[in-house]
Amino acid sequence: MLFSSKRVAALLSLSICLVTTAFLSLMDVTTSALVVTLFISFGVSYLLISITFEFLIFKDVNRIYEMLDDLRKNDFSFIKKVSGKSRNPIKRVNEEIYNYASVKQREIDELKRMEAYRREFLADVSHELKTPIFAAQGFIHTLLDGALEDPEVSRKFLGKSAKSLDGLAKLVQNLLSISRMESGDLAMHFEDFDIRQLASDVFDQFEHKAEKKNIQLVMAENSPKEVYVFADRQRISQVLVNLVSNAMKYTETPAKVEIGFEIDDEVAVYVKDSGMGIPPEDIDRIFERFYRVEKSRAKDLGGTGLGLAIVRHILQAHGHSVHVESQVGKGSTFKFRLRKGENMVLERL
Known part of the structure; x- marks a missing residue:
């Protein structure tokens, strides 16, 4: 800064002492008294003004300059929580800069998080698309290289190609569904229906698949005969299909998958399995796209890795969320809530 608190204090003190001395010189005052007055008024004025400037003005002004300099360097380490509003206008400016910097820091952190998520998502999509495409491509080129002449081999390879392309079509469809859900373009058709029947x-x-894997599919013993909810039947069907499929996929046979209902102000629906469970460090991430708990077994188990992400988006569109309770080796319970249907309310009345 061009002017420091000491320089400004010295100039003001000099002005005060000169004015005071000039005023006293108009009276019958001795020269020695004028000199003493000059020095005393200068000293007292300088002391008071410098202290006032230093602690009330320049200290905060210098801090503002330091913060602005840090902002230019994208250094937000100075940010701290500011509580209340000061009556000092300079301190209020200081507080506003703190608050502004806090907001910008949160925005930068969010942008960094989204950028990392975007890179990870693009890498996952590229990998997921590449696998079925290369598989189908390999089978077809094998047929073109001569295997087409053998009817048994050609049928086998065409079947595998079709399976890979079906998986690719399902993956693309799930990606489109998630994209539409996130953009709000997916229309929801709410109606009353019996979710137990669903x-x-x-x-x-x-x-058929459960019989082959020796898995029991059962309703909870205490479930009501009819459970009406107000929701999008097609989308909730998709939620249950994904949760049951996921439970069967990660359950060692023989085992049991159970659907139950709890009714209070709303209807709570849970899907419970006796499978391998989910490690605590993975629970917060299982609803991310393409995230799999056991990546080494993911391809053998099948699926696109988007089922639970779709479940989360559908329930968010219903104004609810899905919760997970799990113990490794004992199984998992996925639970969500829905609004009660009018028929359910009438039954209660």
Whole structure:
């Protein structure tokens, strides 16, 4: 700064002592008294003004300059929590800079997080798309190189190619669904329906697969005969399908997958399995796209790695969330809540 507190204090003190001395010189005052007055007024004025400037003005002004310099360097280490509003206008400016810097720091942290997420997502999508494409490509080129002449081999390879392309189509469809959910373009059609009946229909879809894997699909013993909710039937069906499929996928046979309901102000729905469970460090990440707990087994178990991400988005569109309780080696319980249907309310009345 061009002017420091000491320089400004010295100039003001000199002005005060000169004015005071000039005023006294108009009276009948001796020269020695004028000299003493000159020095005393200068000293007292300088002391008071310098202290006032240093602690009330220049200290905060210098701090503002330091913060602005840190902001230019993208250094936010000076940020601290500011409580209350000071009556000192300079301190209030100081507080506003702190608050502004805090907001900018949060924005920068969020941008960094999103950038890291974007890189990870692009890498995951590239990997997931590459696998079925290369598999189908390999089978087709093998057929073109001569295996097409053998009907048995050609049928086998065409079947594998079709399976890879079906997986690719499912992956693309799931990505489109998530994109539409996040952008708010996916329309929801709310209606009253019996979610217990819907759960039975979902069990019917997996009945053959469950028998092959020796997995029991059961309703909780204390579940009501009818459980009406107000939600999008198609989307909730997708939620149950993904949760049941996920439970069967990560369950060692023989085992049991159970769907139950708890009714209070809302309807709580849970899908419980007796599978391998989820480690505590993975629970917060299982709803991320393409995140798999056991990456080494992911390809053998199948799936796109998007099922739980879709579950989370669908329930968020319903104004709810999904919660997980899990113990390694004992199984997992996925639980979510939905608004009660009018039929359920009438039954209660």
